[in-house]
Amino acid sequence: MKRALLPAAICMALSTPSIADMKAAENFLNKEIGELSSLSKEEQKKEMQWFIEAAKPFKGMDIKVVSETIATHEYESKVLADAFTKITGINITHDLIGEGDVVEKLQTQMQSGENIYDAYVNDSDLIGTHWRYQQVRNLTDWMKGEGKDVTSPTLDIEDFVGISFTTAPDDKIYQLPTQQFANLYWFRYDWFNDEKNKADFKKKYGYELGVPVNWSAYEDIAEFFTGREIDGQKVYGHMDYGKKDPSLGWRFTDAWLSMAGAGDKGIPNGIPVDEWGIRVNDKSQPTGSCMARGGATNSPAAVYSIAKYIDWLNKYAPPEAAGMVFGEAGPVPAQGNVAQQIFWYTAFTADMVKDGIPVVNEDGSPKWRMAPSPRGAYWQEGMKLGYQDAGSWTLMKSTPIERAKAAWLYAQFVTSKTVDVKKSHVGLTFVRESTIQDESFTERAPKLGGLVEFYRSPARVQWSPTGTNVPDYPKLAQLWWQNIGDASSGAKTPQEAMDALCEAQEKVLSRLERAGVQGELGPKLNEEKSADHWLKQDGAPKPKLDNEKPKPVTVNYDELVKSWTE
Template sequence: MKLRMHAMAAAIALIGTSAAWAGEPEAKKWVDSEFQPSSLSKDQQMAEMKWFIDAAAKLKAKGVNEISVVSETITTHEYESKTLAKAFAEITGIKVNHDLIQEGDVVEKLQTSMQSGKSIYDGWISDSDLIGTHYRYGAILPLSDYMAGAGKEWTNPNLDLKDFIGTKFTTAPDGKLYQLPDQQFANVYWFRADWFARQDLKDKFKAKYGYELGVPTNWSAYEDIADFFSNDVKELDGKKVYGHMDYGKKDPSLGWRFTDAWLSMAGAADKGLPNGMPVDEWGIRVADDKCTPVGASVSRGGATNSPAAVYALTKYVDWMKKYAPQQAMGMTFSESGPVPAQGQIAQQIFWYTAF
């Protein structure tokens, strides 16, 4: 039995609570009160809602009155579970149980389901890092197959896959789409534009470093700015300021924090072996056209211990000790995220989305 990523009318609106009534009045209420602003007109939105209502009626006639889905506990999915869930149920009359659990638990439950051949959920919202697992194990029904075949009747005809950012990360080497991007971590440089625009600070910075205070284009400039705010400016509006923010507590998130972004930001990557497959930090070698990994070795080209990687790790530690609040070393990813919003951080080179 294959696990199915059920693409109920788009594969992303799987969220829920129960509702005694469902229909166009309920849809209009949500379109007017919650689903704004929109790139669609309200008439276009209502036409789309009508499709959801009609599709749900057919499903309920087949005995489908409830759907279960699971995701990790991040704010995006909390909104889906608490707000969009209620909307989906009121508009369609189909109850959707959206469980929020820790990321590791999602992976563990998915693995158990794959091994047993029995799934306790109809839909899974999981990390796209699992695309290789889905592709090689053959336990997940590709969404593109489902939407073109058995699920065509239940796939929103207005669904435009080009609207989604990041589908290349959820498309396997066979060219099939296994997942739809639901939320993403956008790695951004964050800074206090108001501080960077202050003429007194701009003058002081240029006098010391010889160039304009602005968004840095390399790591050296970032370090200059961090040092400037931490050791020259020191205090603004009666508060101590810091030129940098990060987190350093032992936590699973440090794994992807480094191998997903930090090392490659410093240039730690590899163009690939003669077969053209990138080996990146770990020197991973693949054996066939299914990208089956058969080994990993730094000596084969992996850049984990390369000069760029050493530089990146050194700067990570040095910057946090010199320019970040002392408590940053004892914070996790989730704990450190909201700190810049408290108003004492001048910039942060590595900031995921907006907390």
């Protein structure tokens, strides 16, 4: 049936943003964004006009999305959701809940098919899960097909620095990053540059006090500072946490074994053995976790990583650290009695630069810096060196298409070039190259302790999230804290704990293989052989080193940063 022609006045009304919508957009741009955008004022208006037009079919809809509670998502929930609602007429409710709760809701929707949320911000650590179960919309096809009419022409996927983390081996993008932060080394720059500390350290250890390149140097520095009195208080050379709690799992799945050198070479993740110690074959099917099947979860390098964690926690951290969880331990370095921390998330940067706290100078500059993580004795060039968290927008196939489209508009709005620079100044969790290079961050860099320099450096590619070797992140991740918690508490030796962990992982892999729910991408476990068989092969698992404390190496922080800029 032919469609009747619309009067010219109606056509114009449909193709032109309403005065009210544009007024809301301009008010948002003027009062909230100001000069903090990588786009010009005119480009910002055009981007907002596109959102207004694209949102018209969904005006009045009530859309629910969810993310974990961090500063970046609080800004999205409290400021950007309200602005989006006023500008587009789509009513957004952006819930903030615990990270574990986000995964639980996602799992429930996967298992039941019930549309609980219209979009999720969940870590790209689930890329292996999403790719294998095929219960989320792959965004590559979505943007060219069903979601083409609601995909912004200024989205610029290549501008997202973590897009490789959300791209599966099929070259499809499954998630859109909205916040990203790294797990780096943190230290008291002022104490490391104190002449007496430098002289005392050189006299005791025979080399210069500086940023530790390897764990040997980190250990010496931890020993040196622990028990010293600085500014009238006893200080510690290390900070960590050890309570048997789900957050203890993150402490290890967030690439601790890769820092030790347990996995294989490969960026963003080791192949065939990743930082969880899981081996895959040439078809990307998981084939084992224990050494008997070619995995490395219970290998000498993995056991070494656990032993060092426990040793340092007991010897060099405040006594109460062993009973702390992640959230309790995080604020401790800002209190001013910790010299360094090997496992420190840049998401804490905003809390570390507040005026008046012990680790900030009177002029607002930090007394601390962040630097690349030191590496363990088994680490080799070409391996990943640490972890990056990439919280990313995910659209479930069980979400009705119109609701998914409206949610996708919101996801693009909060990651848009118009918004991203301002959002990044609030949360300090970069996702766009254009934002990292923005002049406003050049000006702010001296007060951010090396964050900007790191993200502008070539080094950043060695930090990456969990990769596609992990076939079911929710099922496997929970095994880590339960088993490593036994080592942390002293109930098991590090070897016993890692033996139990790899066996538990293989039980899950075996169940997935038998169920066949992941098709040809699912696990296909190797036949068991002796550990010696695999230890004689190239790569991971690696045989035990005769010397797990090689020569300590440090580097001058200022020279390190200078080398990046050159």
